[in-house]
Amino acid sequence: MLDLSTVRPASAAAFERAKAVIPGGVNSPARAFGGVGGSPLFISRADGPFLYDLDGNRYLDFIGSWGPMILGHCHPKVVDATIAALKNGSSYGAPCELETQLAELVIEAIPSVEMVRFVSSGTEATMSAIRLARGFTGRDRIVKFAGCYHGHVDSLLVSAGSSALTLGVPNSPGVPAGCTQDTSVLRYNDVAALAELFAAQGDRIAGVILEPVVGNMGLVPPTAEFRAELRRLTRQHGALLIYDEVMTGFRLGYGGAQALLGDAPDLTCFGKIIGGGYPVGAYGGRADVMRKVMPAGPVFQAGTLSGNPVAMAAGIATLTELKTNPPYARLEAQSARIGVGLLEAAKHARVPVQFNRVGSMWTLFFTDTPVTDLDTAKTSDVKRFGRFFWEMMDRGVYLPCSQFEAAFTCGAMTDEHIEQTIAAAGESLKALK
């Protein structure tokens, strides 16, 4: 690893200044580069597929703000729509038609969603969805899967993925035991354990929440049998099936993971892309369940800035662009090409890896064990990943700063950018020797 203070002095100075006033110098731990050793780059601006740091370096951005920027940064249609909305006032605390428009777009895109409520983050969406599942069923127990991340909700912060995993705090201090006593954690893709739990306590389970394709332990796809059993068992026992599509929604196709897989959950959580780069989350699903949300029903949930007009305008512009000029076929082809290229490069360099991918989400795991759940993800050599990360950074490619995160290809990348990335990976993998 290079010494940031000599190589990127402006970022190093900005980080020192931030650390004095913001815990760890960052407002979300995934940004702190704790998983790769070193300190974060401070970004001065972004454009198309590129990020620019304070020292004037340019990087091909495979994070895209951790998912939202599927069209690339500063897409002209999103910028124009946002500025137009801003000139009409930035918040009303009263309903406006932009909220209905975005709701109609979401419902049209996702057949299992009949009604939708907007909130301001993915965390709020999952928190509200499990409250609704409990309120609707009159039951307390929630089932989640090790390595899935559903935001920093108290009751879901057990065996969580993303930075909770990278930074080694699966159970955070400050989460009382009482908050997680009604949460069961199972292994992802483990059909037998799921069947066993439902046989023992099926009548106490309010809902099962999962990432239908996991991004937060690195990319891990579900098996067909796992998905089929989830749907069958939840239906049989009257529990709600909740797909957390905060990352996969409008990413794995316009209809998200559920359209790609052909699934119909009872509730779905959204975030990231749905706000076009602004703080928006949403939860939606069956109308009979959603009508329990206040003021239509008794389950309380509220938000001063929920349905914010500027954020709604950015979301509408993003979804409209994704619908009218779908980038998905090109993202699929480019991401598949990355897979072929990286596997070839790793073979040349004699570095054992696994490449997991669904659509434009992918992870290169530094292990010779196929990765299907958290335990197998953890067989990865994270030190080697950290060295690879910095080698790529020095070649102008900005990857997620943890082995346990998915990278995202974005619509602003050209085939030339993809080839540059593969060439950089070839050199970087060789440099690991």
Ligand SMILES: *Cc1c(COP(=O)(O)O)cnc(C)c1O
């Ligand atoms: C990012 C993410 C969240 C949390 O969303 P925030 O907007 O960060 O609160 C929840 N679930 C999944 C699957 C995510 O990827």
